[in-house]
Amino acid sequence: MSNKEIKNLEEIFNQRIARDEKIEPKDWMPEKYRKTHIRQISQHAHSEIVGMLPEGNWITRAPSLRRKVALLAKVQDEGGHGLYLYSAAETLGISREEMYEQLHTGKAKYSSIFNYPAVTWADMGAIGWLVDGAAIINQVALTTTSFGPYARAMVRICKEESFHQRQGFEILLSLCKGSEEQKAMAQDSLNRWWWPSLMMFGPKDEESPNTEQSMKWKLKRKSNDELRQQFVNQTVPQAKILGISIPDPDLKWNEEKQSYDFGKIDWDEFWQVVKGHGPCNKERMTARVGAWNQGTWVRDAAVAYAEKQANKNLNKAV
Amino acid sequence: MKKNWPLWEVFVRSKNGLEHRHFGSLHAADETMALENARDVYTRRSEGVSIWVVESKHITASNPQDNGELFEPAQDKVYRHPTFYKLPDELKHM
Numbered sequence: 001m002s003n004k005e006i007k008n009l010e011e012i013f014n015q016r017i018a019r020d021e022k023i024e025p026k027d028w029m030p031e032k033y034r035k036t037h038i039r040q041i042s043q044h045a046h047s048e049i050v051g052m053l054p055e056g057n058w059i060t061r062a063p064s065l066r067r068k069v070a071l072l073a074k075v076q077d078e079g080g081h082g083l084y085l086y087s088a089a090e091t092l093g094i095s096r097e098e099m100y101e102q103l104h105t106g107k108a109k110y111s112s113i114f115n116y117p118a119v120t121w122a123d124m125g126a127i128g129w130l131v132d133g134a135a136i137i138n139q140v141a142l143t144t145t146s147f148g149p150y151a152r153a154m155v156r157i158c159k160e161e162s163f164h165q166r167q168g169f170e171i172l173l174s175l176c177k178g179s180e181e182q183k184a185m186a187q188d189s190l191n192r193w194w195w196p197s198l199m200m201f202g203p204k205d206e207e208s209p210n211t212e213q214s215m216k217w218k219l220k221r222k223s224n225d226e227l228r229q230q231f232v233n234q235t236v237p238q239a240k241i242l243g244i245s246i247p248d249p250d251l252k253w254n255e256e257k258q259s260y261d262f263g264k265i266d267w268d269e270f271w272q273v274v275k276g277h278g279p280c281n282k283e284r285m286t287a288r289v290g291a292w293n294q295g296t297w298v299r300d301a302a303v304a305y306a307e308k309q310a311n312k313n314l315n316k317a318v
Numbered sequence: 319m320k321k322n323w324p325l326w327e328v329f330v331r332s333k334n335g336l337e338h339r340h341f342g343s344l345h346a347a348d349e350t351m352a353l354e355n356a357r358d359v360y361t362r363r364s365e366g367v368s369i370w371v372v373e374s375k376h377i378t379a380s381n382p383q384d385n386g387e388l389f390e391p392a393q394d395k396v397y398r399h400p401t402f403y404k405l406p407d408e409l410k411h412m
Contacts, residue, residue, distance in 0.1 A: 027382045073362075080359050087343045090325065096345060097322055153342075160363070302347035303321045309348060 017218055022148040025091035033217055036210070037147050038092050039108075040219065042099045045085035046110035049103075052078045053287050054118040054280075055127060063121060070167045071124060077164065081157045088149035104289050112270065113196050115278030122175055122182075122189035128168015130190075130197040130235065136161050137231050138201065146218040169238070176242045183244070190239065191247045198262075199270045201228040207267075233259045325374040326352040328359075330366035338370050346371075 001009075009028050016023065023029055052075050059075065062068035086096055102108035113131055118124065136158065143154045175186040202208055202224040214220035222230075232251075239246050250263035272278065323345040329338035341360045346352035352371040361369070380388060396402045405412065 024382070026379065076358075076362070080362065083344060083359050084342055087325075090343070095322070299323065299347075300321070302351060303323065306348035306351075 014216075017146050017216075020218075021146075022151065023146050024148045032213075034092050036214070036217070036219065037150065038089055038094050041085055041089040041092075041147075041150055042094065042102065043109055043111075045082045045089060045099065046103045046108055047114065048078045048082035048085060050110045050114045050284050050288060051131075052082075053284055054114055054116075055124060058118060058121065058124050061121065062124075067124075067171065074128070074164050074167060077160050081153075081160070084153040084156060085150075088147075088153045091149045100292065104285070104292065106276065106285070109274065111200060112273040112278060113200050114284060115273050115281045116192070116196050117280050120185055120189060122172065122185040123193070125168045125171030125175065125186065126189040126193040128164050128166075129172055129238070130168075130193050131200070132161060132164040132168060133235060134197050134200040134231050136165060137227050137234075141221045141227060144218070144221060169242075172242055172244075176244060186242065187244045190244050194247050195265065195269075196273075198228055198231070198265055201225075201231065203267070203270070229259055232262050236260055323347050326356075326371045327374050327377060328352075328356040329370040329372075330356075330360055331368040332366050334367060338368065341365075343374060349373075 010030055013023075013029060013033075023033075055071060055075050055078075059068060059071050062071050086099060089099060090096060099108070103110065113134075118127065139154050139158050139161065143151055143158055145151045145154065172186050172189075175182040205211060205223045205225045208224055211220060211223055215223070236246060236251065248263045250261065252261055253259075254261045273281070276282075324347075325343055326346055326349075327343050328341045330341045331338045341356075344352065344355050344359055346355050349371060352373075353369055356369045356371055360366070392398075
């Protein structure tokens with residue numbers, strides 16, 4: 001195709017997006033649109049899969065059967081969400097194996113929040129309330145994204161995710177209504193998860209070079225800072241209901257803006273964790289790669305069995 | 319051995335009386351596993367009463383680049399729609 005033809009196709013493509021038309025996998029799309037989507041969707045999928053690890057560790061330690069079945073269901077959902085997203089990315093021409101390879105070799109990133117440890121039961125509450133809460137804000141914004149398979153996966157995920165946040169909040173609510181020690185455990189967990197949750201929305205707008213293009217493609221409908229502000233505004237009153245305090249001395253209501261002002265985020269910490277120096281980066285990858293490698297014989301056995309059955313049926317047919 | 323599980327498309331009937339609708343896709347070694355995985359991945363909250371799975375390679379899809387030839391001819395055939403026919407207002411139920 002000549003440059004002129006590509007320019008023309010690109011023009012038609014941009015007009016379709018401007019008209020809020022959805023782009024489907026077999027439609028013509030600029031190479032950069034394809035690549036950016038593969039990157040974003042696969043990293044989103046990786047986040048779901050790695051996100052199972054900090055919580056999976058607590059399934060056997062849940063304090064009651066009720067909590068245990070709920071946590072188990074939540075972790076299973078996250079596995080499911082990863083699968084929806086991997087399939088959405090595959091429609092763009094990357095294979096599942098390639099994506100796993102990128103995750104396992106560290107070429108692809110996943111949400112940094114999962115590189116923090118979940119050290120107490122209260123962390124199961126804080127993860128559900130804050131981490132899933134932040135994820136929901138991000139994901140609701142993506143339900144109207146321009147790429148059809150991604151938008152459809154987001155709709156399904158958002159429907160399922162609201163239980164995640166509610167179960168987390170309920171865990172913290174029980175702790176906050178409990179003994180002094182339990183309440184202190186809830187507070188400690190909020191102290192540790194608050195700032196990393198704010199970082200989940202990504203760098204400040206002026207330091208997020210891809211935002212402009214992503215907005216144009218409607219891959220992003222709101223900027224990082226807008227979404228972060230929305231999260232703060234929505235979460236502060238919830239902390240009041242719990243009766244625990246957000247660890248930010250600069251947090252205060254701004255009457256004029258009709259929203260909360262909040263303190264400075266430690267972006268050095270954010271970049272440290274992104275670059276692989278968070279508290280659990282190594283542990284997460286070891287667990288993930290270990291699970292994949294230890295499962296090799298199961299995957300191979302399933303293929304061998306399927307081939308054997310197929311041959312049997314073939315022989316019967318003859 | 320290193321052989322990858324093929325891709326399957328999943329169709330779910332959400333309740334009797336409705337058609338099967340495309341829900342998404344997944345990987346599985348064979349059709350039995352594809353059904354089981356579809357159950358776990360797409361119907362964890364009673365979303366369906368029946369599942370179809372078909373290996374993705376068996377689906378033949380039209381190419382969006384041919385949309386003009388394929389679908390535009392229908393656009394000037396307005397006489398295929400009831401509103402094309404001008405009838406008196408006193409005519410009821412037609």
